[in-house]
Amino acid sequence: MVIIIGNQKGGAGKSTLTLMLANYLTQAKKCAVTVIDMDYQQSIAQKFEKAKLLENAEPYEVIAANLENYPDMLEILKASGDQVVLIDLPGKLDDDGLIPVFKSADLVICPFAYDEFSFDSTILFSVVLRKINPDVTISYIPNRIKANVKYDTQVEVDEQLSKFGNISSAIPDRIDFQRTNTVQTPLSVLPVIIRVFDKIYKDHLINNL
Numbered sequence: 754m755v756i757i758i759g760n761q762k763g764g765a766g767k768s769t770l771t772l773m774l775a776n777y778l779t780q781a782k783k784c785a786v787t788v789i790d791m792d793y794q795q796s797i798a799q800k801f802e803k804a805k806l807l808e809n810a811e812p813y814e815v816i817a818a819n820l821e822n823y824p825d826m827l828e829i830l831k832a833s834g835d836q837v838v839l840i841d842l843p844g845k846l847d848d849d850g851l852i853p854v855f856k857s858a859d860l861v862i863c864p865f866a867y868d869e870f871s872f873d874s875t876i877l878f879s880v881v882l883r884k885i886n887p888d889v890t891i892s893y894i895p896n897r898i899k900a901n902v903k904y905d906t907q908v909e910v911d912e913q914l915s916k917f918g919n920i921s922s923a924i925p926d927r928i929d930f931q932r933t934n935t936v937q938t939p940l941s942v943l944p945v946i947i948r949v950f951d952k953i954y955k956d957h958l959i960n961n962l
């Protein structure tokens with residue numbers, strides 16, 4: 754099964770959520786996971802190499818790749834058996850290399866925030882994605898939500914996004930998230946993450962694996 758984590762907006766939490774989902778699926782669900790890091794910053798691949806140097810056992814493989822190599826890579830991964838392929842996408846839409854990636858997705862996870870710029874990017878991403886893969890399931894995750902802020906746009910944003918997919922419970926803005934790596938998700942944020950991922954797993958993954 755191919756899961757892509759995307760949004761045109763940089764800083765939405767794509768790379769962080771990819772890592773946390775990889776950790777969740779391997780640790781809590783014992784799935785065989787491969788992460789394809791297509792972000793320019795290759796932050797996941799760097800964390801993976803760092804963990805390797807520290808001689809941690811590698812719970813899953815991380816492959817740094819660019820969009821052009823994707824079609825070949827997918828064939829190899831599919832031939833290698835039943836597993837979950839997680840793809841951390843770059844924050845862009847103006848690249849034809851995204852077409853085969855969007856087409857291959859069984860599920861799309863889209864982190865977003867309730868500010869105006871993020872909303873426009875999220876809608877644009879969703880429209881383009883739907884054009885290329887009309888039936889794909891989209892699961893939106895509100896991320897970096899501040900406890901003391903009232904988001905005026907929340908009701909409207911939720912209503913618009915609901916036309917494309919479903920919206921999960923929110924992930925708060927907490928500094929601990931920045932300590933997530935390929936070995937573990939910080940314990941302090943685990944309850945929130947497990948709640949979000951358990952629901953996605955039950956609704957969209959379990960029948961696909």
Ligand SMILES: Nc1ncnc2c1ncn2[C@@H]1O[C@H](COP(=O)(O)OP(=O)(O)O)[C@@H](O)[C@H]1O
Pocket residue numbers: 762763764765766767768769770792844896897898924925926927928929930931932
């Ligand atoms: N819920 C959160 N709370 C606090 N910081 C977060 C949260 N989610 C992501 N971050 C931080 O925000 C920054 C951008 O996140 P990242 O996952 O790299 O976004 P993207 O891949 O979409 O560009 C990173 O420094 C990350 O650690």
Ligand SMILES: [Mg+2]
Pocket residue numbers: 767768769792794841842
């Ligand atoms: Mg990223």
